[in-house]
Each structure stands twice: as C-alpha cells, then as structure tokens.
Amino acid sequence: MPDPAAPQDYDDLIRLIHERHDQMSRTFQRISVFLTRNPNEVAVRPVTAIAGRCDIHASSFVRFAQSLGYQGFKELQLVFRSRLALAAPGFEARDTALSAGLSTPGNRGELGLLADMVLRDIAALQELLNNISQQALAETTRLLQAADTIFLFGQMLSRPVAELMRCQLVMTGKRCVMLGQSGGLSAYIASSMTSRDLLMAISLRSTAAELLPILGEAEARGTPVVAIADSTLSPLAKAAKVLFAVPGHEGSLSAALAAPLCLAQALSLGLAARAGQSAAAPQIPGITTIRAAPRTGPGPGPGY
Incomplete structure (x- = not known):
C-alpha cells in the first residue's frame, strides 16, 4: 500500500529528496540529481527511457519511488506531470x-x-x-552593483554563459576576472578575492573539480557567491548566497542553454537599470565605430 504521507505536491517532493539526499545510496543520489535537473523529461518519458538516459536499471527508479512512500515510479511521475501541466501547458x-x-x-x-x-x-x-523570483533577481543585481570585482567561473557547457556575462558586465563598467582559463592557477587568482567582491559560479550538467577550491577561497574570504546551476542538489547550493536552479536535460553533447543565457542577460540588464542606464529600457552599449590605428611604417593598408 502506498504511504498516504508520500508527497503529492512537487515542492514537497523536492524538499523530501533534499532532506534525504545525503543519506541515500550513490545510485539513488544519481537518480535524485537527474529528477531535479530534468523535471520535464521525467514528466513525459517512460521509466525505461529515463533509466536508459541515466544508465541505471529501471527497477532502481521503482525502488527509489518506493523509498519515498510511493507504490511505484508511476505515482511519483504523476507529481511531475501535475507540475508540468501548470508550468508549461501544452x-x-x-x-x-x-x-x-x-x-x-x-x-x-x-x-x-x-x-x-x-x-x-x-x-x-x-x-x-x-x-525564478523577483527577490533573487533583485538581490543578485544588488550584489553585482556593490562588487568591486566580479569573478566569473564556467567551464565546458557552462562557458558560453560565463563569457556572455563577462562581456555584458564589462560593458556596464564592472571590473571582471574570468577564472577557469588560467592554466590551473584559478585557485591562486581566486585567493585575491575579498568580501567586497562577488563570485559568479556557473555549473551546468557537472561541477568542475577546479571550482571546489575556488568556492573554498570564497568562503574563507567572505566573498558572496551567486550560482547558476541545473539542480538544487548541486554542490554550489550550500555555498551560494543566491542560487538560480535552471534545469536542462541530459545528453551526450547537447545542452539546453537558452534559459541560462536569458537569465545571464537579464541580470546584466538589471545591473544596467540599477546603475541608472535608462531604467525604463536599459541598454548595454555596443561598439559602433572602430578607428584604424595610424600607420607608422610601410605595410599593407587598412583594407588588407
């Protein structure tokens, strides 16, 4: 018989998974991360397909659901489907x-x-x-505005999001340092962070090993952390003052980047608005003219 206390609300289910995650077996932890990263996938795919994506036997998903009080995986899946019907009709x-x-x-x-x-x-x-809540967005733009230097970290599939943020933040006049591209020196560079700075950590699909010591430096130096991750079970969750959980989907090469890229731009525009750069319709200035450097010697002309 199913446990009548088994969560019937998505938020309650995720809260229960969080409470039990540290005590779960490694297989159940992998299932937990997949569920929180891919709620839409879980809602519409059969358990065999979901299990195949995780390389975990379908029976483990059934046992996982039973450990939370459900009779089987279908009952747990109904919670995800109810959420999806409200969140993304059609x-x-x-x-x-x-x-x-x-x-x-x-x-x-x-x-x-x-x-x-x-x-x-x-x-x-x-x-x-x-x-995403207005409170989280407002707190992040406040932290961005207050920071002397913004340190950004994002590798592999997270890299485009970090690069976009750096480009737009620099255009708003902020001093930025990109970590993760310094030949293994990121932790040493991060040791220059202070409580007046901000660490923007972006981790989608997996957490780079290089990020963990950087988080340690941030904690030791009182540097606030804002994180963009694909799961509320990300290791970033405990370190972040603000965590934006942007679920994507599992794939060997692909990643759903539209949402995190959109979020990154919204934060940059929010900062521009706070800085008084046309609060009604903030714009990030672009390069409109590139002047050719004066020629100082023989060589090809500017049209070369």
Whole structure:
C-alpha cells in the first residue's frame, strides 16, 4: 500500500529528496540529481527511457519511488506531470507529437534534432519564468552593483554563459576576472578575492573539480557567491548566497542553454537599470565605430 504521507505536491517532493539526499545510496543520489535537473523529461518519458538516459536499471527508479512512500515510479511521475501541466501547458502534447515525428523513417535528420532542441528550450524558458523570483533577481543585481570585482567561473557547457556575462558586465563598467582559463592557477587568482567582491559560479550538467577550491577561497574570504546551476542538489547550493536552479536535460553533447543565457542577460540588464542606464529600457552599449590605428611604417593598408 502506498504511504498516504508520500508527497503529492512537487515542492514537497523536492524538499523530501533534499532532506534525504545525503543519506541515500550513490545510485539513488544519481537518480535524485537527474529528477531535479530534468523535471520535464521525467514528466513525459517512460521509466525505461529515463533509466536508459541515466544508465541505471529501471527497477532502481521503482525502488527509489518506493523509498519515498510511493507504490511505484508511476505515482511519483504523476507529481511531475501535475507540475508540468501548470508550468508549461501544452508541453506534453508538443513532446508527444515531436516524438512521433522523430520515430517516423526519414525524419531523424538535422531538422529533427533542431526541433528537439527548440522544444526543450521552450519548456526550459517557461520553467525559468515560473521558478525564478523577483527577490533573487533583485538581490543578485544588488550584489553585482556593490562588487568591486566580479569573478566569473564556467567551464565546458557552462562557458558560453560565463563569457556572455563577462562581456555584458564589462560593458556596464564592472571590473571582471574570468577564472577557469588560467592554466590551473584559478585557485591562486581566486585567493585575491575579498568580501567586497562577488563570485559568479556557473555549473551546468557537472561541477568542475577546479571550482571546489575556488568556492573554498570564497568562503574563507567572505566573498558572496551567486550560482547558476541545473539542480538544487548541486554542490554550489550550500555555498551560494543566491542560487538560480535552471534545469536542462541530459545528453551526450547537447545542452539546453537558452534559459541560462536569458537569465545571464537579464541580470546584466538589471545591473544596467540599477546603475541608472535608462531604467525604463536599459541598454548595454555596443561598439559602433572602430578607428584604424595610424600607420607608422610601410605595410599593407587598412583594407588588407
């Protein structure tokens, strides 16, 4: 018989997973991370498909659900489906239609891959709007504005988000230091952080080993941390003053980056608005003219 106390609300379920995560087996911890990273996937995919994506036997998902008080995985999945029906109406129908299209011979080409990514990003963007609070956004822009120097960290699939933030923050006049590209010296560079600075840590899909000592430096020096991660179970959660959990999806090469990139731009624009750069419609200045340096000797002209 199912436990009547088994969570029927998504937030209650995630809270229970958090409470038990540290005491779970390694397999159950991997399942927990997948569930929090990919709530839309969990809502619409059969357990065999989900298990295949994790390289974990489907029976482990059933036992995981039972450990939380459910009769089986389908009962746990209903909680994710209820959340999805409210968060992104129509997603399940679009996903079913896409899956049917991809299963049709001749539709497995590049257009099908593009359609798959677009669908996932639409759902992720909708989820971003539903999950991110005004309080978290306001606190982050306040921290960005107050920071003497903003240290940014993002590697592999997280790198584009960190680079976009650096570009836009520099354009607003902030001093930025990009970590993670210094030949193994990131922790030493991070040791120059102070309580007047800010660490923006971005970790999607996995947490780089190089990030952990940087978080240690931030804690030791009282440097506030703002994190963008794909799960509330990320190691960043305990270190972050503000955590933006932006679930994506699991894939060997792909990543749903539309949501974290959109969030990064919103934070930069929020900072521009706080700095008085047209608060009604903040703009980040761009380079409109590039002047050629004067020629000092023989050589090809400016059109070379």
